[in-house]
Each structure stands twice: as structure tokens, then as C-alpha cells.
Amino acid sequence: MKTVGAYGHAPLQRKNNVNGENRYKMTNELVVRTERLSKSYVADGIETPAVRGVNLKIRAGEFAALAGPSGSGKSTLLHLIGGLLRPTSGQVWIEQQALGGLTPDQLARLRLRRIGFVFQAYNLIPVLTALENTEFVMELQGVPEGQRRDRALELLSILEIAEYADRFPNKLSGGEQQRVAVARAVAARPALVLADEPTANLDSESGQKLMDLLRRLNHERGVTFLFASHDPRLLNQVERVIELHDGVIG
Amino acid sequence: MRFSLRLAWRNLSRNRRRSVLTLLAVLLPVLILDLMWGFSNAVQRNLFESTTQLETGHLQVHRADYRQLQTGLPLIQNVTPVLQIIAQDPAIERFAVRLDLPALAAHGDRSRGVLLRGVRPGKAGQLSALDKWVRTGRPLKAGDRKVALAGSNLLKALHLKVGQSVILLSASLRTGTGVLIPKVVGSLAPPSPQLSRSIIELPLADARSLVHNPQAASSVVVLLKDISGPWDQSRIEREARSLQAKLGPDYLVETWAELAPATVGLFKIIQPLYLAFSLIFFLLGGLVVLNTLYLSVLERTRELGVVLALGSSRRRVLGWIEVEAVLLAGLGALLGSALGLALVGWGSLGFRLPGFYAEFVSIGLNNIFYLSISPAEAALSAGLMFVLALTAAAYPGWRAARLEPVEAMHFAG
Amino acid sequence: MSRFYALTLLLLLMLPWAASAGEPRSGADLLACARHNWVTSSYHGSEDLKVFRADFSKEFRMEVWSAQENKQVMIRLLAPAAEAGSGYLLKGDQLWYYSPAAGQAVPLPSASLSQAFLGSDLNLEDLYRGTLSEQYTVKLAGSRKDKSGRLIDHLVLTPKPEAPVVYGRLELDLLDSNCAVLLMDTYDQRNSLIRETSFSDFVVRGGRVIPTKTISNDLLHQGNYSESTVDPSFELDIAIPPERFSLACLADDSQCGSP
Numbered sequence: 001m002k003t004v005g006a007y008g009h010a011p012l013q014r015k016n017n018v019n020g021e022n023r024y025k026m027t028n029e030l031v032v033r034t035e036r037l038s039k040s041y042v043a044d045g046i047e048t049p050a051v052r053g054v055n056l057k058i059r060a061g062e063f064a065a066l067a068g069p070s071g072s073g074k075s076t077l078l079h080l081i082g083g084l085l086r087p088t089s090g091q092v093w094i095e096q097q098a099l100g101g102l103t104p105d106q107l108a109r110l111r112l113r114r115i116g117f118v119f120q121a122y123n124l125i126p127v128l129t130a131l132e133n134t135e136f137v138m139e140l141q142g143v144p145e146g147q148r149r150d151r152a153l154e155l156l157s158i159l160e161i162a163e164y165a166d167r168f169p170n171k172l173s174g175g176e177q178q179r180v181a182v183a184r185a186v187a188a189r190p191a192l193v194l195a196d197e198p199t200a201n202l203d204s205e206s207g208q209k210l211m212d213l214l215r216r217l218n219h220e221r222g223v224t225f226l227f228a229s230h231d232p233r234l235l236n237q238v239e240r241v242i243e244l245h246d247g248v249i250g
Numbered sequence: 251m252r253f254s255l256r257l258a259w260r261n262l263s264r265n266r267r268r269s270v271l272t273l274l275a276v277l278l279p280v281l282i283l284d285l286m287w288g289f290s291n292a293v294q295r296n297l298f299e300s301t302t303q304l305e306t307g308h309l310q311v312h313r314a315d316y317r318q319l320q321t322g323l324p325l326i327q328n329v330t331p332v333l334q335i336i337a338q339d340p341a342i343e344r345f346a347v348r349l350d351l352p353a354l355a356a357h358g359d360r361s362r363g364v365l366l367r368g369v370r371p372g373k374a375g376q377l378s379a380l381d382k383w384v385r386t387g388r389p390l391k392a393g394d395r396k397v398a399l400a401g402s403n404l405l406k407a408l409h410l411k412v413g414q415s416v417i418l419l420s421a422s423l424r425t426g427t428g429v430l431i432p433k434v435v436g437s438l439a440p441p442s443p444q445l446s447r448s449i450i451e452l453p454l455a456d457a458r459s460l461v462h463n464p465q466a467a468s469s470v471v472v473l474l475k476d477i478s479g480p481w482d483q484s485r486i487e488r489e490a491r492s493l494q495a496k497l498g499p500d501y502l503v504e505t506w507a508e509l510a511p512a513t514v515g516l517f518k519i520i521q522p523l524y525l526a527f528s529l530i531f532f533l534l535g536g537l538v539v540l541n542t543l544y545l546s547v548l549e550r551t552r553e554l555g556v557v558l559a560l561g562s563s564r565r566r567v568l569g570w571i572e573v574e575a576v577l578l579a580g581l582g583a584l585l586g587s588a589l590g591l592a593l594v595g596w597g598s599l600g601f602r603l604p605g606f607y608a609e610f611v612s613i614g615l616n617n618i619f620y621l622s623i624s625p626a627e628a629a630l631s632a633g634l635m636f637v638l639a640l641t642a643a644a645y646p647g648w649r650a651a652r653l654e655p656v657e658a659m660h661f662a663g
Numbered sequence: 664m665s666r667f668y669a670l671t672l673l674l675l676l677m678l679p680w681a682a683s684a685g686e687p688r689s690g691a692d693l694l695a696c697a698r699h700n701w702v703t704s705s706y707h708g709s710e711d712l713k714v715f716r717a718d719f720s721k722e723f724r725m726e727v728w729s730a731q732e733n734k735q736v737m738i739r740l741l742a743p744a745a746e747a748g749s750g751y752l753l754k755g756d757q758l759w760y761y762s763p764a765a766g767q768a769v770p771l772p773s774a775s776l777s778q779a780f781l782g783s784d785l786n787l788e789d790l791y792r793g794t795l796s797e798q799y800t801v802k803l804a805g806s807r808k809d810k811s812g813r814l815i816d817h818l819v820l821t822p823k824p825e826a827p828v829v830y831g832r833l834e835l836d837l838l839d840s841n842c843a844v845l846l847m848d849t850y851d852q853r854n855s856l857i858r859e860t861s862f863s864d865f866v867v868r869g870g871r872v873i874p875t876k877t878i879s880n881d882l883l884h885q886g887n888y889s890e891s892t893v894d895p896s897f898e899l900d901i902a903i904p905p906e907r908f909s910l911a912c913l914a915d916d917s918q919c920g921s922p
């Protein structure tokens with residue numbers, strides 16, 4: 001097992017942050033662990049490895065990113081960790097739970113309870129308002145309506161889009177939509193938020209704004225983030241960068 | 251559930267045109283089916299009524315041996331005891347004594363074989379549509395003697411005019427020859443040209459004078475209470491058995507179905523025909539629902555992939571699609587039923603077929619149709635379509651639930 | 664009503680007279696011989712007709728005139744009282760009925776010819792089969808001796824193809840000695856026997872052998888049969904005034920001309 005980071009080694013005891021406040025500390029608690037994780041795609045009889053023998057640990061409270069050029073396997077690794085893909089070999093644990101033996105429904109339940117997703121294309125539900133989108137995962141979790149609403153509104157105001165709560169996604173800018181997507185991911189109180197190229201579709205200002213807000217959530221609320229990105233603006237702001245090349249960390 | 255409903259409702263509003271199309275796909279079969287059933291019932295009722303009211307009644311009492319008698323007239327020589335029993339039967343609404351005689355009608359140097367129908371003039375005694383068919387002149391009145399009404403084709407064939415007299419000859423071995431020379435006071439235009447060539451209506455007393463028997467009758471025609479169509483057949487048969495038991499073996503009680511097998515045959519053609527049409531409408535409606543819901547799932551593949559990725563269970567996704575189907579199918583079935591019932595209700599007041607459809611009337615129908623539909627039929631058309639729509643939605647729902655989240659999210663459709 | 668059957672036969676027998684003595688006779692010869700018994704230019708007589716039904720019987724009495732080999736026939740009913748005075752006039756293929764109650768002659772549709780005459784087992788249609796002999800092929804099917812040793816010939820008449828006849832076959836038994844017809848069986852188109860007519864009580868008048876009793880059995884309806892008896896006082900080949908066969912005479916006996 002090998003953990004490599006360009007900006008230091010995890011776990012770190014956080015001392016400072018951008019906003020000068022650090023209420024949460026990283027703990028030794030492992031949120032993600034992978035062991036010899038591999039994934040190959042087979043097309044036209046040719047096997048193409050995307051992720052090869054990855055060993056990775058993410059601890060609670062980390063603000064980390066998988067980096068590497070496109071095709072390096074970072075999205076695949078993210079999907080493997082999120083239980084959206086099944087590995088060809090190796091294993092993923094989310095908070096001690098091995099994903100290998102789970103049925104699709106058990107995997108879905110685990111994603112629902114423990115993992116938040118932010119996608120490159122925002123992927124909001126177009127017929128729901130910003131507020132409803134934020135409530136969506138909580139609704140699936142069965143959080144009572146009042147509580148759900150309060151939590152959603154609180155997050156929307158932290159993400160500074162409370163005034164757009166009743167807008168539908170097509171009336172929001174890309175940055176605003178992505179912030180709603182973040183609110184939706186975080187509102188469910190997951191152990192881990194996986195974000196695949198969250199800034200890729202945003203202009204630099206919006207991207208910067210989003211990263212600021214994500215860091216704030218990480219700091220103030222201790223939300224663990226794992227990004228997959230090749231956006232230097234993002235990579236500059238994370239505390240740990242895990243480089244991937246041809247599906248191999250290093 | 252409220253959330254699911256809201257989601258489904260918004261999804262339906264998202265593509266209004268398609269939703270309206272799906273709604274129509276459910277609504278129209280229900281509406282058409284209600285109308286078709288309404289019309290089928292109207293035709294059946296019309297046929298039933300023109301058969302029972304004019305010709306057969308619901309029940310008829312004859313001499314027990316009337317079918318075996320090859321010669322002579324199968325006359326009930328004294329009908330009074332039969333009438334006493336019938337008058338006391340609470341299930342009987344009204345009855346009429348009839349004396350049908352084959353006879354010869356002559357005028358000048360022409361003559362034709364005719365069917366004489368002796369009836370008691372006036373609504374109560376007549377129990378027939380003869381009055382409705384009076385084209386010129388007047389119907390029979392109580393107290394009339396030595397007057398007759400004749401089919402208009404018969405008048406033409408005999409070169410006879412209203413106001414002139416006609417010679418009626420009746421001859422049978424048993425009753426001997428009877429002669430009557432009534433004055434024709436009106437012409438009849440029955441729907442069947444054949445009947446128009448042969449019918450002569452005259453007062454019962456006159457018909458009885460032709461057979462030299464003031465108590466004679468060929469049949470007693472009985473209409474039962476609260477019978478509206480062939481669907482009441484089991485009650486008619488029950489009453490026939492009960493009346494037969496009361497009258498004893500000298501008489502034969504028959505139902506309209508035994509007396510008019512041709513009409514029963516028509517029903518046997520009509521019913522499966524309507525059933526086949528209904529099935530076709532159902533299937534077409536079902537296919538449109540299947541198609542539109544499938545398209546709407548296909549269109550949302552990516553979105554559904556996200557929902558699955560976020561951790562929604564497959565059952566939940568299936569549920570959403572089904573809720574949409576329930577909303578559409580329920581609304582469609584409800585609106586279709588409401589419209590259908592409204593139209594049937596409007597048609598229940600009676601309407602005439604326009605233009606060339608009037609041709610149908612020549613097969614013995616009245617050209618006034620009264621639409622009707624039973625609550626069971628209305629519920630069946632709406633219910634069946636609702637269930638069918640849900641069944642049709644199951645496939646796209648199942649497809650949606652089977653999506654692989656990652657693949658679905660990368661779906662380009 | 665044997666007269667009607669007699670007339671039927673008469674028409675049946677209208678075959679070329681081709682018998683020559685000494686030679687064995689063919690079916691056609693026999694039929695022609697039988698016809699000779701009935702060739703009359705005119706006829707006048709009275710007859711009784713009894714109609715029997717399972718539960719019921721009725722008797723008519725009538726007077727009959729005919730002329731021109733049955734092209735003209737007049738029938739006057741004498742009994743029962745209810746029917747007395749009514750009558751039928753047949754001229755060519757036209758038929759009239761007169762009833763005192765109607766007070767005038769009424770033309771009857773041609774269909775009446777094939778209907779039961781006076782409700783009996785006989786009909787007027789057979790009377791009108793003027794072309795009957797041309798419609799049938801005659802064959803001598805065999806001969807036998809009866810109990811009293813008389814030679815009986817059996818003729819089978821089958822319709823020619825396309826012939827417009829209602830019967831499927833006629834079979835006759837006749838006495839070889841004088842060609843008197845004893846029995847006629849009528850078959851329908853499905854070849855089942857529907858009527859059996861027997862002739863008896865023959866009288867010889869002017870060289871002709873004529874039955875005075877005819878019994879017709881309806882085999883389709885058990886118990887239905889008719890019996891007609893001709894009064895032996897009948898006259899043949901007499902002069903009948905043409906007024907006898909007029910509508911005026913049908914309605915009024917005083918308009919029938921002097922006998």
C-alpha cells in the first residue's frame with residue numbers, strides 16, 4: 001500500500017486554513033481504502049486497463065484530489081470508490097464496508113447513506129427547484145420533510161444561493177447549478193463526497209468561488225472530499241493530490 | 251409519496267405534448283368504447299324493442315300444440331281463463347290478446363295473401379308499434395268495427411286507397427270460411443317492406459268474426475315489468491317458467507328469443523363484433539401509452555442514471571415511472587369516462603341516424619336510438635384501459651430500473 | 664273430389680295414342696290406354712268430400728262442371744250450410760272464388776292453386792298440370808297378378824331433367840285388362856313417399872272405366888286423409904252452355920244459361 005501526495009502526506013493534522021478557522025480535525029478514521037484495485041474495459045475483444053492495482057486510503061476530513069491527464073483512470077477510480085463500477089479485481093472499503101460482496105441494491109443503499117456525488121455536468125433534476133434538488137437525496141433517505149427543508153436551506157445559504165432556492169436548474173448559471181449539486185451531495189451527510197471534474201464546466205471565477213465554498217464545507221463541517229480533476233485551480237487548493245498515470249498511482 | 255407525485259407531475263408537464271398524447275391514448279379508447287357500448291346497447295335495445303314491442307312481446311302464450319298443427323288455425327278457442335291468470339301476475343306490466351290469421355285480401359280484380367292482425371284498439375290492448383307506423387289516415391280507435399289499416403305496399407298492390415273497402419277472406423278447415431268487408435281508414439308504413447306488403451290490422455272483434463268465435467285468440471302477448479334489453483333474458487326466462495307452471499300443459503309459454511331466433515342471431519353477430527372492435531381500440535391505446543412512456547424514459551436515461559447513482563433503489567425508479575403512468579392513465583380514464591358518459595347521457599334522450607344510415611332501418615330497426623351503458627360497462631372500459639396503460643408502462647419502467655448508472659449518465663440520447 | 668284426381672290423371676295421360684293390338688305394350692302405351700278412360704269433352708256431377716284429421720272431420724258436398732278437357736271448371740259448394748252457395752271458377756290459369764257474404768267474385772292468387780283445397784289433402788295445382796305428361800318419362804317397371812288373379816302393371820313416371828315439377832316421382836298401378844288406375848304413389852324430390860292415392864268403385868260408362876271413390880292419404884301427417892265419392896249419376900260428354908263458366912254465373916245461379 002502506497003500513498004503518495006504532491007502536497008504532503010495524509011493524514012495531516014490541519015493547522016490553518018484559508019479562512020483562518022479550523023473547527024474540524026482530520027482523524028485517523030479511514031473513509032476509503034482500496035487494495036490492489038484494478039478495472040479493465042473490454043471492447044471488441046481487446047482489454048484496456050483503466051485502473052491498475054491501486055492502493056489508496058482516504059481519511060475522514062481529507063480534502064484530496066485524484067489528478068492526472070484525461071484517460072489516466074481518475075474518473076474510473078472515482079466511480080470504483082463510489083460503487084458505481086465494479087472492479088475487475090481488488091477491493092474497496094467504505095468505512096470498513098467492503099463493496100465487493102454487495103448486491104446492486106445494497107450498493108445503492110450505501111451510496112445513498114454514505115457517499116455524495118458531484119458531477120462535471122451538474123446533473124440536477126430539471127423538474128425540481130434548487131431547494132428540491134438539494135432535498136432530493138434526503139428525501140430518498142427518508143429524512144422528514146421539515147428537517148430536510150431546514151438542512152437544505154441552511155446549505156443553500158452557506159453556498160450563497162439561498163435566494164435562488166425556488167429556481168429551476170435551467171434558470172441558474174453553471175456555477176450556481178454546481179453549487180446546488182454540492183448542496184445535494186452534502187445535505188445527505190455522507191462520509192465522503194466524490195466530485196468528478198466539478199469545475200470543468202465553470203469559468204474561472206465561478207470555479208474559484210465553488211472551490212472556496214467546498215473548502216469552507218470541509219473546514220467548517222468536516223466534509224471529506226475526493227476530487228478527480230486535472231484543473232490546476234482545483235489542484236492548487238486541495239490538501240492532497242494523488243497523481244494517476246495510466247491507471248497507476250505515482 | 252408527495253415528493254414522487256410532484257416529481258411525476260412535473261415530469262409530465264415537462265413534455266406537455268407527449269403527455270397530452272398519452273392522455274388521449276387512454277382517454278379516446280375509453281370514450282370510444284363507452285360510445286360504442288352505448289351504441290351497441292342502443293342497437294340491441296332497438297332491435298329488442300322492435301322485436302318485442304311489435305311482434306313477440308317478452309312472452310307469448312299459445313296453444314300447446316300450435317307448432318304441430320299443420321292445417322287449420324292454432325286458435326285458443328276460449329282465451330278468458332288465460333287472461334285471468336295473466337292479470338293476476340305481478341311481474342306482468344301489460345298484455346294483449348292477438349288474433350293473427352292468414353287471409354286473402356281482394357279489391358277489384360286483384361288479390362293478395364295477407365296477414366290479418368286482430369288487436370284491441372288503443373295503447374293498452376294493442377301492444378305493438380302498429381300505431382307508430384300509421385302513415386296516412388288514422389289508427390284504430392276503441393269501438394271501431396269493420397275498419398282496417400293496411401300496409402302501404404299492399405294498398406299499392408291492390409290498387410286500393412284509404413277510404414275504400416277491401417274484401418277479406420279467411421278459410422280454414424276448422425273454422426270454415428269467413429268474409430269481412432272493412433273500410434280502409436289508414437295506411438301503415440312498417441320498416442320491413444315485406445310486412446308492408448302483407449299486413450292488415452283490424453279490430454280483434456272483426457278478426458274473431460272471421461273465425462266465427464268471439465272468444466278466440468291466436469296468442470296472448472305479454473310485456474314484463476322493468477325489462478330494457480336482451481340483457482334481461484334470464485328474468486324473462488324465469489317468468490316464462492313461472493307462467494307456464496300456472497297455465498298448465500294446455501298452453502305453451504315462449505320467450506321472444508324462441509319466437510324471433512333471427513333477432514337472437516343478430517345479437518350473436520353484433521356482440522363479438524363489438525368485442526373485437528373494443529379489443530382493437532384497447533390495444534392501440536395500450537401501444538400508444540407504451541410508446542410515449544418508453545420515449546419519455548429513453549429521453550431521461552441520463553437523469554435516471556444520476557438518480558440511480560445518487561443511491562435511489564431500482565424499485566423507486568420503477569415506482570416513479572408507474573406513478574406517472576397512474577397519473578396519466580387515471581386522468582385519461584377519468585376524463586374519457588366523464589366525456590363518454592356525458593355523450594351517452596346526451597344520446598340516451600334518443601337520436602336519429604342521419605342520411606344513408608337510415609338504410610339500416612330497413613332491417614327492422616326504429617330510426618330512434620337510445621344510448622345506454624351500464625355502470626359495470628362504464629367501469630370496465632375505464633378500468634381495463636387504466637390497467638392496460640399501467641401494464642404498458644411496466645416495460646419502460648423496468649427498462650429504467652435496469653439502467654447501469656454510469657452508462658446511463660453517459661447516455662447521449 | 665275424385666274428379667280432381669281423375670283430372671290429374673287425365674292430364675298425365677295425354678300421351679300419343681300409339682298402341683297397336685297384338686304387340687307387347689310399353690309404359691307409354693299403357694298410360695295412353697288409361698287416358699282413354701278419361702277423355703271427355705265435358706263433365707257434370709256431384710261429389711262428396713270428407714276430410715279427416717286426428718281429432719276432427721268435415722264433410723263437403725259440391726256440384727262440378729267441366730268443359731274443354733278441364734280448361735274450364737266450375738265448382739259450387741252445396742254443404743255444409745256455412746259454405747253453401749260459394750263456388751270456384753277456373754278458366755285457363757285464372758281462379759276465382761265467390762262467397763255470398765262477399766257478394767262478388769274474388770280473384771285468387773295463383774299460389775292458391777297449390778294450397779290445400781278446402782283444407783283437404785288435395786290441391787288445385789295437380790289439376791293444372793296440363794303439360795305433366797311431357798314432363799315425365801314413363802317406364803313399365805313390372806307386372807304382377809293380384810289375389811283375384813288380375814294382371815297389374817306398374818308404371819314409374821320420373822321427371823325429365825330440368826322439368827318444372829314439384830314431385831320427385833309418380834308410381835301407378837293399373838289393371839292390364841282395362842287400364843283402370845288403382846293406385847298412385849307420390850314421392851317428393853328426396854324420394855320419400857308423401858301421398859298415397861287409391862281409386863276404387865269403378866263404373867263403366869260409354870266404354871270407359873271410371874272410379875267413383877278416391878282416398879288420398881297424407882303420409883307426412885299421421886291421421887290426415889281425404890275421401891271423395893262421386894255420385895254415379897255423373898254425366899260425360901254433354902253440352903254445357905258457355906255461360907256456366909262465367910263470373911256472372913259464379914255469383915248468380917240464374918246467369919248460368921239453360922242446361
